[in-house]
Amino acid sequence: MLDIRLLREHPEQVKAGIAKKKDTTDIDKILQLDNDRREVIREVEKLKGERNTVSAQVAQKKKAGEDAEAEIKSMKAVGENIASLDQKQRDIEQEIHNLMIWIPNIPHESVPVGGEENNEIIREWGEIRKADFKVLPHWEVGEKLGILDIAAATKLSGSGFYLLKGLGARLQRALVAYMLDMHTREGFLEIAAPFIVTADTMFGTGQLPKLSEDMYKTTEDEMYLIPTAEVSITNCYKQHMIDQKELPILMVGHSPCFRREAGAAGKDTRGMVRVHQFEKVEMVKIVEPEKSYEELESLTAQAEKILQGLKIPYRVSTLATGDLSFAAAKCYDLELWAEGVERWLEISSCSNFEDFQARRMNCRYKDSDKKTRFPHTLNGSGLALARLIPAILENYQNADGSVTIPEVLVPYMGGIEKIG
RNA sequence: GGAGAGGUGGCUGAGUGGUCGAAAGCGCUGGUCUCGAAAACCAGUGUACCUUCGGGUACCCAGGGUUCGAAUCCCUGCCUCUCCGCCA
Known part of the structure; x- marks a missing residue:
């Protein structure tokens, strides 16, 4: 607000x-x-x-x-x-x-003006592999290896869902643990919060009223399924007076994310790239206003560490004003290269909301002059699993159809180095 | 789900119709003392809105109601706690 x-x-x-x-x-x-x-x-x-x-x-x-x-x-x-x-x-x-409540946050002055076509790529990392064989898209290699079963998920829930089994499910669990370990080591407090929240909570982070159509809602109690852990984690400080000594507050959590994808019918219908439910590790920061833009840089860097650890090529772009979400003042998108679908996939959004969410949540702090102020809030995916798994299945795919486990994940896979 | 109790400032907590924006304590800030610190003592310490910048108004979970007047009485909702029931 x-x-x-x-x-x-x-x-x-x-x-x-x-x-x-x-x-x-x-x-x-x-x-x-x-x-x-x-x-x-x-x-x-x-x-x-x-x-x-x-x-x-x-x-x-x-x-x-x-x-x-x-x-x-x-x-x-x-x-x-x-x-x-x-x-x-x-x-x-x-x-x-x-x-x-319907007015969006206004973009920061450093944000390029215009639509999606004006997004600015600011850096790239890693080498894109030139495989000497035909790299299969993740849904094909996943089915062949018996670790991904889209048909089973469709039977259970309709289109737009995935089901992992065996080492596929294990891979997801390994990734979650790897990412949470990385972030908690860097000072983020791990939070395991509710996945179902009230309308007031959805209002706090800006999902309501504007994005109502994109969310799943329970009929009996008017509760909402979170589209991201950002909602639960940020709102921990809803209606709260923070002591300045607590700042900056760094939190991280893992949750399923539920999205109706109401406006995206017919887009990315195959595989795991666009689904109604996916897992994500999310980082949230609550900081003093003066420091929020440097915190945005370090938040983005934190998300990048995951991809660097996994050795997956990616690029970072600054979203143009027209591509920014309702509540964001500035946002960096991380996109990774997925070799099988031959596309850059959005894997993380790191945003500064300035005091837009704090105002809606009525989250305040006392500064050193004992003045009551709104802190700035930020969040960033670190990272989304439903796009990370495809990238691993494709980028780490071998000519014989097997998939090598990225080195940093091997300990989390119980020593397994290869699927297939 | 049933029965009861309760929600007051940054925190704990008094206050059952009229100088109550609200006692007291804690915390915090400043001062005295000290080489310095602690302790002790003294003083100060809510937020928002309106303003002709004198001041005024509102806020004691939220929303209604009674009244000339409500933190205080009544109704509804939300939440918390205790006991019982159910339950992974």
Whole structure:
């Protein structure tokens, strides 16, 4: 959520910012409501002041045993007037709120302007292998090795699901353990949080109300299945006052992610690349505002360490404004090269939300001047399994159809060095 | 699921209709003392909004209600705790 003061004081900046994200909220309408609101407040507060004064007189007279009927009578009408103005104020504030919650965060000045085509690749890492045999896509090699069974998943849940078995399931477990170990070693606190959360929690990180269509929702209790562990982990600090000494807060967790992919019908229908449920390790940071952009760099570097450890080539790009998510001010995408599908696959998004989420969650901290402020929140995948496994099955594929286990995973695989 | 108790500031916790924004303690900040620290003592210490910058208004889980006036009384919801039931 944006600060209404930013709208008041720099309306042009806000308008330009949201336009870069292709948002069309009528900012002037909100400013008009904001003026109306203040007018009502001035009026009602004057009346309340009067009532408080007279009420004090009533109390005094009663104490002294005097008659206060005249005062009581005169305040009756004032009281009714106050009640109706209070209602009017609430209505206006509700209307303002209902508009504010749909406004996206505004992009940081360093973010390239434009649509997806303006994303900027800022670095690449690793050598793309030139195999002297035909590298099979992961769904083919996975089925052949008996470790991936898309048909079974489809039977259970319909299209857009995968099922791993044997060493495939083990590989996923190994990756999760490898990644969690890496991040906790670097100071991230491991969190195992709920996968089902309330609407209020979804509001806190910005999934609601805008992304409602993308999530699975329970019918009986109005609960939501998390689309990412970001939701559960970040919201641990919802409605919380943080002591500055605790900052920066670094957390990491592993969870399944549930996504309806409502707008993506017909895209990437084969394999594990686009599915309704996948596993992911997610890192979250809560930091002082002054440090959030350097923290974004180190967060991205942290995600990159996983790929470097696995020796998988990747590239990092800065997302252009039109490609940024609702809540993000700046985002780096990590894409890895998958040799079988011959594509760069998005494997991690590392974003700085500035105080956008903190404001929605009402997460605050006291700074060194004892002033209450909103911290900045960040998160980054570290990493998503449903795209990492395909990359391993393809990039580590051998001519005989077997798959070599990346060296760093061997200990996690109980010493197994090759599948097939 | 059943019965009961309760939700008050950064924290603990008093307060059952009228100077209560709220006692006390802890914590925090400053000072005295000290070579320095601890202890002790003294002082200070909520947030948001409106403002003609004098001040004013609101906030004691949330939302309604009663009243001239509500932290305090009533209703609804949410959450926590205790006991019972059920249960991986």
